[in-house]
Amino acid sequence: MSSLEKVGAASQADIDAVETQEWLEALQAVLEQEGPERAHFLLERLIDLARRSGAHIPFSPNTAYVNTIPPGLEPAHPGNLALEARIRSYVRWNAMAMVVKANRHSPPDGGDLGGHIASFASLATMIGCGQNHFWHAETEDHGGDLVYFQGHSSPGVYGRAFLEGRLSEDQLNNFRQEVDGKGLSSYPHPKLMPDFWQFPTVSMGLGPIMAIYQARFLKYLHARGIADTSKRKVWVFCGDGEMDEPESLGAISLAAREKLDNLIFVVNCNLQRLDGPVRGNGKIIQELEGDFRGSGWNVIKLLWGGYWDPLLARDKEGILRRIMEETVDGEYQAYKANDGAYVREKFFGKHPKLLELVSRMSDEDVWRLNRGGHDPHKVYAAFSSAVNHKGQPTVILAKTIKGYGMGHVGQAKNPSHQQKKLDLDTIREFRDRFNIPVPDDQLEALPYVKPPEDSPEMKYLHERRQALGGYLPKRRPRATEQFKAPALEAFKPVLEPTAEGREISTTQGFVRILNQILRDKALAPRVVPILADESRTFGMEGLFRQIGIYAPEGQKYTPVDKDQVMYYKESADGQLLQEGINEAGAFSSWIAAATSYASNNRIMIPFYIYYSMFGFQRIGDLAWAAGDMQARGFLLGGTAGRTTLNGEGLQHEDGHSHIMSALIPNCVSYDPTFAHELAVIIQNGLKRMVEDQENVFYYITVMNENYAQPGLKAGDEEGIIKGMYKLKSNGSDNDKLRVQLMGSGTILREVIAAQDMLEKDWGVSSDIWSVTSFTELRRNGLDCERQRLLRPDAKDLPTPYVTQQLQGTKGPIVVSTDYVKLFGDQIRPFVPDNRRFTVLGTDGFGRSDFRAKLREHFEVDRRFVTVAALRSLADDGLIPLEKVAEAVKKYGINPDKANPQYA
Numbered sequence: 001m002s003s004l005e006k007v008g009a010a011s012q013a014d015i016d017a018v019e020t021q022e023w024l025e026a027l028q029a030v031l032e033q034e035g036p037e038r039a040h041f042l043l044e045r046l047i048d049l050a051r052r053s054g055a056h057i058p059f060s061p062n063t064a065y066v067n068t069i070p071p072g073l074e075p076a077h078p079g080n081l082a083l084e085a086r087i088r089s090y091v092r093w094n095a096m097a098m099v100v101k102a103n104r105h106s107p108p109d110g111g112d113l114g115g116h117i118a119s120f121a122s123l124a125t126m127i128g129c130g131q132n133h134f135w136h137a138e139t140e141d142h143g144g145d146l147v148y149f150q151g152h153s154s155p156g157v158y159g160r161a162f163l164e165g166r167l168s169e170d171q172l173n174n175f176r177q178e179v180d181g182k183g184l185s186s187y188p189h190p191k192l193m194p195d196f197w198q199f200p201t202v203s204m205g206l207g208p209i210m211a212i213y214q215a216r217f218l219k220y221l222h223a224r225g226i227a228d229t230s231k232r233k234v235w236v237f238c239g240d241g242e243m244d245e246p247e248s249l250g251a252i253s254l255a256a257r258e259k260l261d262n263l264i265f266v267v268n269c270n271l272q273r274l275d276g277p278v279r280g281n282g283k284i285i286q287e288l289e290g291d292f293r294g295s296g297w298n299v300i301k302l303l304w305g306g307y308w309d310p311l312l313a314r315d316k317e318g319i320l321r322r323i324m325e326e327t328v329d330g331e332y333q334a335y336k337a338n339d340g341a342y343v344r345e346k347f348f349g350k351h352p353k354l355l356e357l358v359s360r361m362s363d364e365d366v367w368r369l370n371r372g373g374h375d376p377h378k379v380y381a382a383f384s385s386a387v388n389h390k391g392q393p394t395v396i397l398a399k400t401i402k403g404y405g406m407g408h409v410g411q412a413k414n415p416s417h418q419q420k421k422l423d424l425d426t427i428r429e430f431r432d433r434f435n436i437p438v439p440d441d442q443l444e445a446l447p448y449v450k451p452p453e454d455s456p457e458m459k460y461l462h463e464r465r466q467a468l469g470g471y472l473p474k475r476r477p478r479a480t481e482q483f484k485a486p487a488l489e490a491f492k493p494v495l496e497p498t499a500e501g502r503e504i505s506t507t508q509g510f511v512r513i514l515n516q517i518l519r520d521k522a523l524a525p526r527v528v529p530i531l532a533d534e535s536r537t538f539g540m541e542g543l544f545r546q547i548g549i550y551a552p553e554g555q556k557y558t559p560v561d562k563d564q565v566m567y568y569k570e571s572a573d574g575q576l577l578q579e580g581i582n583e584a585g586a587f588s589s590w591i592a593a594a595t596s597y598a599s600n601n602r603i604m605i606p607f608y609i610y611y612s613m614f615g616f617q618r619i620g621d622l623a624w625a626a627g628d629m630q631a632r633g634f635l636l637g638g639t640a641g642r643t644t645l646n647g648e649g650l651q652h653e654d655g656h657s658h659i660m661s662a663l664i665p666n667c668v669s670y671d672p673t674f675a676h677e678l679a680v681i682i683q684n685g686l687k688r689m690v691e692d693q694e695n696v697f698y699y700i701t702v703m704n705e706n707y708a709q710p711g712l713k714a715g716d717e718e719g720i721i722k723g724m725y726k727l728k729s730n731g732s733d734n735d736k737l738r739v740q741l742m743g744s745g746t747i748l749r750e751v752i753a754a755q756d757m758l759e760k761d762w763g764v765s766s767d768i769w770s771v772t773s774f775t776e777l778r779r780n781g782l783d784c785e786r787q788r789l790l791r792p793d794a795k796d797l798p799t800p801y802v803t804q805q806l807q808g809t810k811g812p813i814v815v816s817t818d819y820v821k822l823f824g825d826q827i828r829p830f831v832p833d834n835r836r837f838t839v840l841g842t843d844g845f846g847r848s849d850f851r852a853k854l855r856e857h858f859e860v861d862r863r864f865v866t867v868a869a870l871r872s873l874a875d876d877g878l879i880p881l882e883k884v885a886e887a888v889k890k891y892g893i894n895p896d897k898a899n900p901q902y903a
Contacts (some may be wrong), residue, residue, distance in 0.1 A: 062286050065324045067372060068301045071309050074381040079132055081376055083460045087163065088128045088448045089434035090457070092405065094159035094172070095120050096422070096430060097446040102175045103421050113176040114186070117422075118403035120156030122270040122373065123237065126398060127156060127580065129379045130235065133732070134387060137470030138601075143232045146599060148211045150237040150268060151187040151202030157473065158184055163461060164471055172448060173708040190598070191628045194477040194665060198599065200628040204238075205245025205623050208265065210588050210625070211236040212251045214599070215263035217592035220550055223573050226525060227602050229262070233387060236265045240284045241273025244555075249291055249691070251585055255393040256296030258552050263393040264290075264386045268373070270402035271329045280330035285397045298392040302382045303399040305370030320357065323350050334409060336401045340367030371622040373400035384442020405433050477630075478693050479597035483522055485686035488717070491516050491679040497711035504709060507538050507609075507638055507700040509675025513682055514540075514607060518547065521890065523605065528593040530577045530608040532586040536637050537704075538609050540649040541566045543864055548574030583610060587619045591626050594633035594697060603690055605633065611645075612637025612701055613652050616660035627664045632689040633696045640671070640701030641818030642842035643854035644746050653846025655702075655819045662775040662826075669699045669775040671817070672720075673748040676712035677772055680720045703746045705851070722801050723751060723777035724769050730755060737878060738811040739869045742769045747818045747860055754816075754865035756888040761890070762870060762883065767809060771824075772819075777802050778826035785829070810837035810871035816860045836872045840864055844900040858900045 014020050021156070030039045050057055120127075130147070138144030149157055158175070161167045167184070174183035178192055199214075201207035206811035211234050218229040223304040242248055248654065255263055269285050271277055278284045285301065291298045304312070314322060327347065335343045340363030348354040348366070358366055372378045386394040403411045407429040422430070427443055430436075436449055451457050465471050488495070494512050498504060518524045535541045548571035555570040579586035586608055592599070593606035615637050616623050639645040642655030661669040668685070672678045681700060688694040702851035719725025724742070731738065739758070743751035748770055760765040771777070788797055798809075806813070812835055815824035821841030831837050842858040855861035867887050873879045888895060 020313055061290040063289065063299075063301065064321060065283070065286065065303065066301070066321060067303055067378065068299065069378075069381050069385060071306075074377060074665040075384050077377050077380045077662065079376075079380075079464070080460060083457050084128060084132055084376060086457045087160075087461055088124050089157040089436060090163060090451070091128070091156055092121065092124050092434055093430070093438075094162055094448050094450075095155035096406075096427075097448055098158060098172045099155050100422050100427070101173065101446055102177070105554035112421075115155065115176060116152040116156065117270070118406060119150060119152035119239070119270075120154075121404045121406055122400035122402050122603045123153050123268055124152060124156055124404070125374050125376055126266060126379050126383075126400075127153065127160075127237070129376060129383055131160065131472065132464045133380065134233075134383050134468075135234075135235065135472050136231070136468050137465070137472055137474060138476075139469040140777065141231075141601065142469060143227065143229055144469070145232055145472070146198060146211075146214060146234045148199050148234070148238075149188055149238040149473065150239060150242075151200075151204065151207070152239075153237065154185070154187050157188075158343065161471070162448060162592045163458070164465065166196075166471055169448055188473075188824075189628055190475055192632055193475075194630065195475055196473055197472050197874075198475050198758075199239070200625050201238075203625070205240040205247035206622060206625050208236055208238050208242075208245075208249075209251050209584060210591055210622070211249040211265075212255045212260070212263065212393075213585060213588035214592045215255065215260045215779050216258055217589065217596070218262055218600075219258065219260065219552060220577070221596070221600060223550070223552065223600065224362045224525070224575065225573070227600050229600070232262060234263050236263070238265065238267055239273070240269040240271065240278045240288070241266055243267060243284075243288060244273075244278075247584060251582075251588070252292060252295045252297065252393075254585065259391050260393045261390050262697035264383075265297075265393070265395040267395060267397050268400055269397055270373075270400045271333050272402040277330045277333050280333075281328055283329055285399060288395070288397055292395045296392065296419045298386075298389050298394040300382050300385055300396045302372035302378055302396055304356065304372050304378075305375035307369045314357060317353070319351050319353050323347070323354060326350075331403075336371075340364055343367065343369070370829050371399045371401060373398035374404060379691045400565060405430060407433065418878075476598050476601060479601050479603050481601065481603060483526070483603060483690050485683065485691040486517065486520055486523070488680065490520070491683060494675045494679040495712040496676075498709040502705040502708065503828050504675065505704050505706050506675055506678055507704050508706075509709070510609070510636060510682075510700075510702050511539050511542075512675070513679055514543075517605070523686075524600070525575075526604050527575070527688075528577060528589075528604050528606040529575065530579065530586050530593070530606055531616075532579050532583050532610050533581045534610060534638070535576075535578070537611075540609070542574050544569045547576055549576045549578045572583075579731075583614050583618050587615075587622045587626075590633060590635070591622065591631055593631060594626065594631035595629045597632065597693065598630070602886060603693075605686070605690060607636060609636035609638050609702075610653065611654075612640040612657045615654075615699075616657050617654075620660055623661075623664060623667070626697065627666050628696040630666070632693070632695065633697050634685060635697065635699045637699065637701040639704050641703060641745050641747070642846050642858060643818055643851055643860070644705050646851045646854060647848050648846075649848040650846045651655045655842040655846065656823075657701065658775060658819055658823050662778075668696050668701050668773075670773045671701045671744040671819070672772050673743070673745055673770055675709045677720050677770065680712065680717050684721050701745060705746050707749060709748075719805070720770075720772050722780065723773035723775075724771045724802065724805055726805070727768045727770040728752070728755075729765075729767045730759055733810060735765040737762070737764040739764060739766045739872065740769065740809055740811055740813040741766050741865065742771050742808065742813060742815040742824070742863075742868070744771045744774065744817050744824075745819075747816050747855070750855060750860065750862045751816055751865055752888060753862040756868070757862055757866045758869055760877075761866070762887070764869060764873065766811070766869070769805070771815075771817075774826045775821055778831070781827065781830035802827045802830040803832045806835075807832050811840065812869070812876060814838045814840070814865055814868045814872060816840040816865050816868075818860065819840055836876060838868045838872055840868060842903055844902070857903070863893060865889065867893065 036215050102113045135145045136142045176186050177183040185192045187202040190197045215234040220231040221227040289299050344366050348358050382396050409426050551570035554572040559568040561567040577589050590606045590608040593604040596604040642653045661667050670681050685698040716725045741751045755766050784800045786799045817824050820843045821839045824839040828837050840860045870884045874881045
C-alpha cells in the first residue's frame with residue numbers, strides 16, 4: 001500500500017474507500033512516473049474544474065504537519081558528522097560558560113549583566129551547518145553571503161569565533177563588559193564591533209524587514225551593473241515569537257512579488273517566547289506556513305528528525321500524522337520539558353495503536369525521537385533545497401527545543417529564555433550530555449574548551465571555512481573604492497539669489513541640488529533616490545523619466561500619462577526606489593544603501609525624502625539601528641514644521657522630529673531656511689560621508705513654503721555647518737534698546753519680519769541669527785563643557801560656538817522655531833553673560849488652518865516674537881512693562897486665548 005493512502009481516514013468517514021484508493025493510486029503513479037510538477041498541474045486542474053462547477057473547496061495554504069522534504073529526496077550529508085558534532089558541542093559549552101561566568105561575579109551595586117543561553121542552544125545545529133557548508137565569505141569570485149543572526153544567539157557565534165582564533169579568552173571573559181574597550185557586545189552591534197557584526201538584529205523584528213530590503217538591494221545593484229551579486233544569499237535567523245512583531249511579516253509580500261530567490265528565512269520554531277509558549281493553544285508553524293505560502297514564498301517545514309522516519313513509514317493509517325496535527329504547541333513544549341515516559345503516556349497514549357507503534361521502544365528510545373532543527377541530515381537537506389530554489393524567497397520553519405541540552409532546569413521551560421546562571425549539578429549534566437572534556441575538579445571554574453590546532457576537529461573547522469572563503473561574521477568598516485565630493489561651486493544655481501519676483505521652497509532647492517549631483521559622472525550612478533509614494537508632493541516626478549523607477553521586470557504596461565513629459569516610467573535598471581505607502585520599507589531600503597560600503601564594498605548615496613512627521617516618530621527603532629549600523633546617507637524630512645503643512649492637521653504636522661533625531665549620536669541634524677544653506681549642508685555631508693567615509697548620516701528638514709532666496713554670502717559657510725551665523729543687522733551696536741533674534745526653518749522669516757516691526761514700532765534694533773542646527777550647537781557646547789569639567793587645570797579650553805558668536809553682542813535673546821520649545825532651548829546653557837533667553841515654539845497637537853492662523857495659534861509669528869523681545873527688555877529694566885501691554889493690544893493678541901500646548 002502506498003504512503004498516500006488513507007491519510008486522515010481515521011478522522012473522517014470515507015463513503016467509497018475503493019474509489020478513494022483508485023484516485024490515490026493514480027496520483028501515486030503520476031508522482032513515480034512523471035514527477036511532482038506533473039502531479040501538481042493535474043491537481044490544480046481538478047481543483048479549478050471543481051470550483052467552476054460550483055463545488056465549494058475552501059482554500060488552505062497549509063500542508064501536513066510533517067517535513068516538506070521526504071526521506072527519499074534528502075541529499076547525502078557531505079561532511080564529517082562526528083567532527084561536526086564535536087565542534088558543535090564545544091561551541092555550546094563555550095557559549096554557556098561565557099554567559100554563566102559573566103553573571104557570577106557582579107559587583108554589589110552592579111546588578112546582573114544578563115545574557116541568554118537557550119536561544120543558541122536551539123540554533124546550534126543550524127548555525128553549525130551554515131558555517132560548515134553554506135555561508136560564503138567575500139572572495140574575488142563571490143561577494144559573500146549576508147547573515148542576520150538571531151540576536152539572542154550571539155554567545156554561540158562568539159563561542160565559535162573563539163575556536164577559530166578570532167576572539168581571545170580575555171574577550172570572552174568580558175562578555176557584556178564593553179566600557180573598557182575589550183568586551184563583547186550583548187547582541188550583534190556593528191557600532192561596537194565594527195569588524196565583526198554585519199547587522200544589528202535586536203530590537204526584534206528589525207532583522208526580518210531590513211533583510212528583505214537588503215536582498216532586494218542586492219538585486220538592484222546587479223540590475224544597474226554596479227556589482228555582481230548573482231551568487232550572494234541573504235540568510236535571516238529569527239525566532240517564532242519574533243514573528244509577532246509587525247515588521248517581521250510586514251514586507252514578505254514584497255519579497256515574493258520581486259522573486260527574491262537570494263533570500264532565505266530560517267524561523268527558529270522552539271515554540272517559546274519570553275513568558276511561555278508562542279501559540280500554546282495552536283500551532284505557530286502551521287500559522288507561519290499559511291502566512292508565507294499565502295504570500296508566495298517557498299516554504300520548507302523542518303519538523304521531525306530522522307528517528308521519526310521509521311515510525312512515520314509504519315503509520316499506514318495516518319494516526320500518527322493526525323495526532324501530530326491535533327497536538328498543540330503547549331503540549332509539544334511540555335513533552336520536551338519532561339522525559340520519555342511522559343511522552344509515551346501523554347503523546348503516544350492518545351491512541352492505542354500509537355502505543356503499539358512504540359511498544360518495543362524503551363523510554364530512552366522515545367526520548368531520543370528528535371526534532372528536525374537538531375538533526376544535521378535534515379538541516380543540510382533543508383538548507384540545500386533553499387539555496388537551490390529559484391524564483392521565490394524561501395522560509396525554513398525549523399522545529400527545535402528552547403534550551404536544548406540544558407537539562408532539567410532549562411530545556412523547554414518557560415523561564416529558559418532568561419536563564420543565565422546554572423548550578424554545578426546542571427553544569428555537570430550539560431558536560432555529560434555533550435561529552436565535554438572537563439574533569440569534575442575543574443567544573444566550578446568553567447574553563448573554555450579549545451582543542452589543539454592540530455586536532456582533527458580544529459583542522460576540519462578551519463578547512464570548511466577556507467573552502468567557503470573565510471570566516472563569518474565579518475564586516476568591512478570602510479570601502480576600498482574612493483570618490484571625491486563635488487565642490488560647493490557645483491551648486492552655483494542654488495547658491496545665488498532668486499530672480500526678482502521669483503520664489504521657491506527649500507524642497508525645490510533640494511531637487512535642484514539632487515539634479516546637480518546626478519550630473520556628476522562619477523557620483524550619479526551611486527545616487528539612490530528613495531520615496532514612499534510622495535514624488536509629486538515633493539516635486540520630484542521629473543526623476544521618473546530622467547532615471548527611471550526600479551522594477552525587476554521592467555514596465556509591462558503603457559502608463560496613462562505617457563503623453564506627458566514626466567510620465568511614470570518603470571525600468572529593470574531604474575535608479576529611483578518607489579516604495580509605495582510604506583515608510584518602514586523605504587527606510588529599510590535606505591539602510592541597505594546607506595551601509596552598502598560595508599555590505600557590498602560599493603559607496604552609495606541614498607536620499608530618502610518623506611513627510612517629516614512620518615519619519616523618526618514612525619520608524620524610530622529603525623533609525624536607531626541605522627546608527628548602530630554606521631549608516632551614511634541623507635534623510636530629508638519634507639513638509640517640515642508644525643505650521644508649514646497648513647491643510648493636513650494633527651497627524652501630519654511635525655514639531656518634534658528634531659528632538660528625536662538629536663537622540664541618535666551619529667545623526668547630524670539641520671533645519672535650514674534657505675536653499676543656499678541647504679546646498680552648503682549637503683556638500684558638507686557628501687564630503688564627510690562619501691569622500692572621507694565618516695560614519696555619520698544627515699537629517700535635514702525642508703519646507704514646501706515658497707519665498708525669495710537671498711543667496712550665499714561669502715564667509716557664511718562655516719557658520720552654516722557649525723549651526724548659526726549672523727544673517728542681518730539693523731541699527732547700531734551701541735543702541736540702548738537692542739535684542740538678538742534667532743530662528744530656523746520657515747519661522748526665521750517671521751523673525752526677519754519681527755525685526756522690522758521692532759525697529760519701526762518701538763525703536764528697537766537687532767541682530768538676526770539664522771540657526772541651521774540647534775542640535776549641533778548643543779553637541780558642541782556639551783563637548784566644551786565636558787572638557788572644562790575634566791581638565792580644570794588646562795589652559796586654552798575650547799569655547800562653545802554659541803558663546804563665541806554671541807560674545808560681544810548686546811541685549812536679550814529671543815528664539816522662534818516651528819518646533820517644540822525644547823528644540824530652541826537646547827542652547828540655553830551656552831548663552832554668555834547670563835543673558836535673558838526666551839524661546840517660542842509649537843508645543844501641542846497640530847491642526848488644519850492657514851499658515852498665518854497656525855503661527856498665531858502656536859504663538860511663534862512676528863507679533864509674538866516682537867512681544868517676547870519687548871518683554872525681555874522690560875524684564876531687564878530697559879523699557880516699562882506698559883510698553884509690552886501696549887504691544888499686545890496693538891497687535892490684536894488675545895491674552896485669554898487657550899494655551900496651544902493643551903488646546
